[in-house]
Amino acid sequence: MLPGLPPTRRRLRAVRHQLRRRRRLIAAALVAAATVSALRTLAPPAPDTVDVLVAARDLPSGTRLADDDLVRRAFPADLAPPDAATAATGRVLAAPVGRGEVLTDVRVVGPALALAQPGETILPVRLPDAGMAMLLRPGDEVDLVATDPGTGTSAVVARDVTVLATPTGAPEGPAGGSGGALVVIGASAAEAIEISGAALSQFLTVSWDR
Known part of the structure; x- marks a missing residue:
């Protein structure tokens, strides 16, 4: 308290002092709110996401996909492959898929596989010796x-x-009739007709050129 001032003036000075302190606090709060609002305005919005199927672990070609082979993950919509598979349980992989990789339709056996092989006819071929099929690799x-x-x-x-x-898990050795193992190949349309005709009455095998 200041000596020599009447009580009324002392109270008035105290009130003015409190108002000045509160104005500074209010001003600081308004500045902080304005700063936060500006940052929110300038910050880019959260990207839109879509759910995609990704491999839960490394999966080899020929795997028949089960529920635990794939998991759903949120993926930026503008980065997600346009041909991302939406359902895959029971389908067979046409190529290996690494852990965390988005599964696309061209990676599984089906009509979309032809998109990865333009100009070729896609067809399954049964080799009577399943062990022979196990020697082959995609590509x-x-x-x-x-x-x-x-x-x-x-x-x-x-x-x-x-x-x-x-295929994966096919038994080794020859198996007649409906046995053997299926291999999916890409060939020309004319070759596909020749292969299909030969498969009806003859045994098919593969050979490599040096």
């Missing part, structure tokens, strides 16, 4: 040879066809 280029079981004569029915998908 291999092989010749298909048909052998007549009655005469034992053989002939090449298609050259340099591309292996697109191979």
